[in-house]
Amino acid sequence: MTVESEVSAESGPRFLTKEMRKKIEEITGRYPTRRSAIMPSLFLAQEEYGYLCDEVLLEVAEALGVPEVWVYEIATFYTMFNTTPVGRFHIKLCTNVSCLLLEAGSLLSHLEKRLGIARGETTGDGLFTLSVVECLGSCDTAPVMQINKTYYETLSAEGIDQILEELKARPADGGREGAPA
C-alpha cells in the first residue's frame, strides 16, 4: 500500500497537497532511511506555508511514516525551521563566535531598536521577524545575517539601515520565507 492511497482515504482540511506528498515520496527515494527525509520534507512544507504549524509537522510525520516526535525534534532544533508564523522578511542574524567578535551583539541591539521589536518577535505590520541564529557558515564575511534566502555580509549599522529601507520599498508580492528577498 502506498502512502498516497492511505491518505486519500481520509477527509478534512489537509496541508500537504497531493503533489507535495508525491514530492516527499520522491525525496525518500534518495535516502537509505525515511527518517533522513524529514529535513527536506520540512523545507518543502515551509516553502509553501512560510512556517510549520503542529498540523504540518504531524502530516509530514504521517506521510513519512515516522514517529511524530522525530519530526518535532528536528523542527524545533534547527533555526531555519519556523514553528511560529514569521513576517514577510525573516531576518536571521548570526551571533556565533566569528560574528560576535565583530560586533554582532551591537548589531542585534541596533536591529531591535530600528524595528522596535525584540529578538524572536515580528513587527506589527507583519513585515519583519527578527531571529538570532547560529553560525551561518560564512564566517569569513562576518558579521552576517540572512534575510529569507539572501545573505547580507560584512554588516554595519549603516548597511543594515539601508537594507531595511530597500526591503520596505519592495512591492508586496511573493515576499515570504521560501522566496528570495
Place this chain on the structure above:
Amino acid sequence: MPKITINHMEIEVDSGLTVLQACEIAGIEIPRFCYHERLSISGNCRMCLVEMEPSPRPVASCAMPVADGMVVYTNTPMVKKARKSALEFLLINHPLDCPICDQGGECDLQDITMAYGADQSRFQENKRAVAEKDLGPLVATAMTRCIHCTRCVRFSTEVAGVEEMGATGRGENTEVGTYVEMAVSSEMSGNMIDLCPVGALTSKPYAFTARAWELRHTETVDVLDAVGSNIRVDSRGNEVMRVLPRLNEDINEEWISDKTRFSYDGLKRQRLDRPYVREDGRLREASWEEAFAAIAGRIAAIKGAKGQKIAAIAGDLACCESIQALKDIMNAFKSPHMDCRQDGAMLDPAARAGYLFNTSISGIEHADLCLLIGVNPRIEAPLINARLRKRFLMGSFSVALVGAKVDLTYAYEYLGSGPRTLEQILSRSHMFAELMDAANRPMLILGQGALARADGAAVLAAARDLADQFAMVSHDRNGFNVLHKAAARVGAMDLGFVPGEGGRDVAGILDGAASGELEVVYLLGADEIDTTFLDPAFVIYQGHHGDAGAAAADVVLPGAAYTEKDATYVNTEGRVQQSRLAVHPPGQARPDWMVLRALSQALGQKAGYDTLEELRAQMIRSNAVFAELDVAAADRTAKTKWAAFGAPGKMNGSPFADTVENFYMTDPIGRASETMARCTDTFIVPHLSITGTDG
C-alpha cells in the same frame, strides 16, 4: 584482537568494543551519564572524556571504538580538568536542590560530582527553569534537573518501542519530554526512572516517602505475571516502600514492567489480616481455632465418601509450598477434585514440555522466526515482549501472529484470527508455511487465549503438530512455547495439582458446587472464577486479599502475599525460583504453608512435614525439578522430554480471544492498588470508550 594501552597497562580486548568498555575490562572506572550498556551510544554528556595519543583534545571514550595500538590515559591532569569542566557545564543549569530531591542518596550526578567535580562554579548568570511535564500517573518529573543525557528517550524508543519521548529545542532551550503533553503509553515506563542519572524522572507513587539509605533491600522474585522477574523489594519497618528490578540476564535483564514495579500499594489495602467465619450470612472476625473448627465441623458432617464431596482450586498467585500442602490434604481425603487452571486452559499435565516456554526467554535471541498463537505478549508478559522486540531489532527475524490484532511495538505479519489459519499452515496451503520451512531456528508461542476454550486441547495438539512439522524441536533446541500469565500455574502443574482419576476440573468443580454434588470447595487464592456457582457449597478461602474469593467464602484464612514469605514459584520457562520474606504478613495472617499445616492437624490428617525444609523435600519427591533452582527447562541437565500431549481433534473456527482486558488489574493486588487504578483511568478507560463508540 586489538591491543591497547591504558595508563601504561597493555591489554587485549575484542574488536568492536569502545574505549570505555576496554577501560572497564581493565578495571578502571570511567564516569558517565549518557552511556548505558543496553542503549545505543549517544555521546552527549562528555563525562567520559579521556586522553588519547596523539589527539590534542580529550576524546569521548563511550563513542570511540578501540583500535590496535591506541594509547589512552584516564588519570592525567588533562582528564581531570576535562571531567571538572564537563561537570561544571552540566551543573550550570542544574538546580542543586538535592535536599528536596528524591534521587538524593542514589544520584549519579551527586556521586560523580563528589568524586570528580570542582567545588565551585564560575557561572554567575541566571539558571534556566523548565516547565514540568506530565508523563502520567507513574513517572514524576522535575525537568529543570534534566542534564539531557537522553537515556529516557533512547529507552522508550529502543527498548519499550514507543516513540513518544524526545529532546526538543536546542542548546539552552533543549527540553526532554513527550512532544505533546501526554502520558507515556508504555507498560515498561517505570524503567526510565531507574535509568535517569539525576532526579529529573522519579517515581510518582514513591515521591517523598523514604530516603534511599533508610531502606532494607530484599532480593526476591515477582509473581504478578509468569515471567518471574527478579526484583528487589525495598522496605522500611514492616512496609514495602518500592519495588525495583534486579539484574538477571536470562529473565528480565534489568527491566521490570509497570505492574511489577507499582502494584505494591495494593499490598497495604484490602488485606485479610485475621480469620473470618460466616455467621447468619455475614463474615465475622474469628480466631484461628474457630475458623479451623468450623471447617472441621463441616467436613465431619459430610455423609459417605468425603473425598467425593470436597474440591480445591489453586489460584494464580499461590506458591508451590501451599499447593503441595493443599494437595497433601486432598490426597488424605482421597479427593481427585483439584485444579489450578482457573481460566480453563486445556493445559496437559502429561508432558512438561507441553506447558513450558521451552525455548527460554534468552533463547528468543537465537530464534529466526516466531509464530504467535492466541497471545499478546506485550500485555501478558511485557518482559518477554521486550525480548522479542530486542531480537526483532537485531534483524532477520520474522514474526507472525494468529489471533487478535494488537500493537506489539514491532512489525509482524498478521496471518489470521483463529484455528483455521493453523490448519492452513499445517496443510501448507498458507504462504507462511514456506517461510517456516526456510527458517533455521523457528519458534512458536502459544497463549492462554488459544487454550482457554472448549477446543483448547485440540489447539494444543495442533500447535504440537506445527512444532513437529516445521522442525522446531531437535536434540538441542525446543521451539515450542506456552506463555503463561499466572505465576502459580507451572508450579501447580509440576506438582500435579490437576484432576486425579475421575476428578473434576475447574468448570466441573463449579458445576458440582452449583448442583450440590460437591459440598466443600477450598479456594487457595482463587479469585478469577465465577464465584456465583459456589453459593450452595461451603467455601473456604485462603489468601491475602479481600477479593472475589473471600467475598464468597464461609471461612476466610488469612495468608501471606509474595513479599511476605519464603516461597517457591516456577516461571513460564520452568525455572524454579524462591521469593524471600521482605516484610511480615499483616495481623494474624501467616505464611500459607503454615496455615495448611495447622489446618491439616485440626482435620486430624497430620501433615508429613514440620518445617519448610521438610515440605520442600516433599515437593522434590513430587517432582525432581524442584531440586534445581534458577535454571530454565532449556538449560537443565535432565532435558525436558518431548512427548505426546494435547488431544488431536476438531477445532472450531472461532477466533482466539484476547484474554487480558486490563493489564494493570490482573490480580487481587493490582485490583487493590490505587496506583493501578490511576493507570487504568489513564491508559485503559479512554481506550474503552473509543472502542465503545466504534462498536
